[in-house]
Amino acid sequence: MKVLKFGGSSVANSKNIKQVLSIIAKTSQHQKVVVVVSAFGKTTNNLLSGANNALQDIESAKEILDKIKELHFQVIDDLIIKKKKEVSENVEYLFSKLLSIYDGIFLLKELSNKTLAKISSFGERLSSYIIANAANENLDAIHKESRDLIITNDDYLNAQVNFEITNKKIDDFFNDNSHQITLLGGFISSNKINETTTLGRGGSDYSAAIYAAALNADELQIWTDVSGMFTANPREVKQAFAIPEISYEEAMELSHFGAKVLYPPTIQPSLRKEIPIRIKNTFEPENKGTLISKNPKNINEVKGISHIENISLITLEGGGMIGIPGFSKRLFETLSSAKINVVFITQASSEHSICVGIYENDAQKAKLLLDETFSIEINRKKIKPIIVENDLAIIAVVGESMKNYQGLSGQMFSALGKNNVNVRAIAQGSSEKNISAVINKSDAKKALNTLHEQFFEENIKQINLFVTGVGNVGERFLAQLNQQKKHLKKNLKLNIRVIGLSNSRKMVFDEKGIDLKNWKELLANGEPTSLEKFFNRTKQCNLRNSIFVDNTANQAVSEVYESYLRQSIGVVTCNKIACASQLENYKTLKAVSRKYNAPFLFETNVGAGLPIIDTLKNLINSGDSVHKIQAVLSGSLNFVFNNFDKNSTFHDVVLQAQKEGYTEPDPKIDLSGVDVARKILILARESGYDLELDDIAKNAFLPEESLNTANNDDFYGSLTKNEAHFQQIFAAANDKNCRLKYVAEFANGKANVGLQHIPADHPFYNLEGSDNIVLFFTDRYPENPLIIKGAGAGADVTASGIFADIIRTTK
Structure with a gap:
């Protein structure tokens, strides 16, 4: 039957x-x-x-x-x-x-x-x-x-x-x-x-x-109307799936902690008789559903993740409790007499405090009753007035076999910590079938998804991107991401989604992921944006593994990095302004990144897609020391001087470099040497030296008139007007059988940038196109430097560098 x-x-x-x-x-x-x-x-x-x-x-x-x-x-x-x-x-x-x-x-x-x-x-x-x-x-x-x-x-x-x-x-x-x-x-x-x-x-x-x-x-x-007990609430965790088999005790734990498919007392009569229970879907009757029995097949040590919302923490604490019996008895008797259900209990071994979780609608009543019960001790300052914390949730990881596996609680709390989910209280019974934690209610969805990813999703990690800047670099980045989505999921177990997208005028958000095939149309029809609005919406999404991606060269955007990092939202940027800003700000960003466990990566700040900063970090982290750096770090300037000669005009070559995406939107930043100065400054700082941008000597080759222009039209006009000046620079190098290269140098704690005559026997001489080259002289490479060389400018290679940084955040 x-x-x-x-x-x-x-x-x-x-x-x-x-x-x-x-x-x-x-x-x-x-x-x-x-x-x-x-x-x-x-x-x-x-x-x-x-x-x-x-x-x-x-x-x-x-x-x-x-x-x-x-x-x-x-x-x-x-x-x-x-x-x-x-x-x-x-x-x-x-x-x-x-x-x-x-x-x-x-x-x-x-x-x-x-x-x-x-x-x-x-x-x-x-x-x-x-x-x-x-x-x-x-x-x-x-x-x-x-x-x-x-x-x-x-x-x-x-x-x-x-x-x-x-x-x-x-x-x-x-x-x-x-x-x-x-x-x-x-x-x-x-x-x-x-x-x-x-x-x-x-x-x-x-x-x-x-x-x-x-x-x-x-x-x-x-x-x-669902196909069994799920690994998590499918309304909150889209990747949740039905659990094939589960024990009575596990089912009771999950039911107690919010799995509404089953009500805990239901199990008791069947448990006593060891009658199997099967959860089935009326509308998908062929689906096997979930079998609840005495001896299920243990496919996974963690069977499910569940949660209860609208929880309040009631804390009784004070030095007067230590070593004095009866406090717990009075606490629970008071709550019991008022028919207030306790769903969570924890007490430190010091006996200094007892913390219980109850439903939020009982919190005020509980406080009044407990303040009265302990009024004498409160008046005598032996204990504090009852502390009530609201807007909380309990999240529970459940599995009967958890006790046989070491490190599960470590995995749980590490995953929550990495995603800025603050744990207010913890409870775990000696049976180890359930590890419960009290968190902010606003973090419940993120916590569920984080833990589900940790324990159930075959190591497929979901990365949620919030991207600002969709110009040359931004557009190529989105195209590369769309092209590689299947490859990333199959080979790197990464599911990278763009949740938010903005330019200087509009922004669009979709927590299910923006369709990258028609993002331009979606953005055009988006809502008005600002840096503050975009940050607030990103924070409100409160998604695990969130990364803010800055594809701009905008100073105002660089000034919001700290806000993102403090929310444990990683930052990946090709914008050099932040890392080349005041030393104090640079150090603050690095410190906040470490404190909140939020990646702060900027590989493309130097060398676009070349692994220059990553290589430098590896040298430093492995105990090497940098003594000298010589580099050609401007793909745009290298392109310009590789293509400029007596048969061309300086104006036309610079304009070509801008059209092909080698320069910043304002080409004067490149040609004035500011961009190169920022790059050598970043390398010096990453090498462990404290320098400011003003400490770097700049040997400018642009006329004062060009340096003092206020817009691109005036700048290009000044280049035409001073063509003879540029032809003279070219002739001086050509007469010596040298090539012009804009070189950055760092040695003995000092740095400089400027145009140099490079002879034929120098490593920089044959640097073609927009390529960059960096020579690191270190303890391990004192005479023959470590050389990194390759394309150092262009939208595609910069976009690929951003892409690589995003992948690095997952390591």
């Missing part, structure tokens, strides 16, 4: 009930079946709403009742033919009784628990009767009132079952019942004098478990 329970969503309407009947028919082909049903979808809530309305307004109560009635008669019309008249008359009679009760509430202006129980029972009384008759159209089915079989005490709304009487009544009935299918209403019961009682929250599941245990069923099936 199997016991099948169908929830409210499964019997919400005629279409769903037809599906339920199909499942019942298939299951009952070779065995007897007991079917327990909930009220039709939302009927119980509507019945109670009508009752509350009846206290003041009987007409509004009647309107609600009419809507309930309409649904039930629609099901009768759709599904019942043989006994339609008889069923309709009986249902009409039940609704007339309901209306009489509403009238009584209105006249007496009173609504007791006894009346509430009686009213709420009508949902299951109606649904089980109608579905039983619908089943009888083609199947051998009988209806039986659960109130005749499940006997309880007199707690009308949360009744306790008398199992001795109940089990005998169930046994007696089914011994005489020859029908293949028995339909019963869940949730409802009665006391010893036949007054209606109800089994409280999750009562229909509980009813089904009571029948399964009493009948020693082969299996209890809970049919709902």
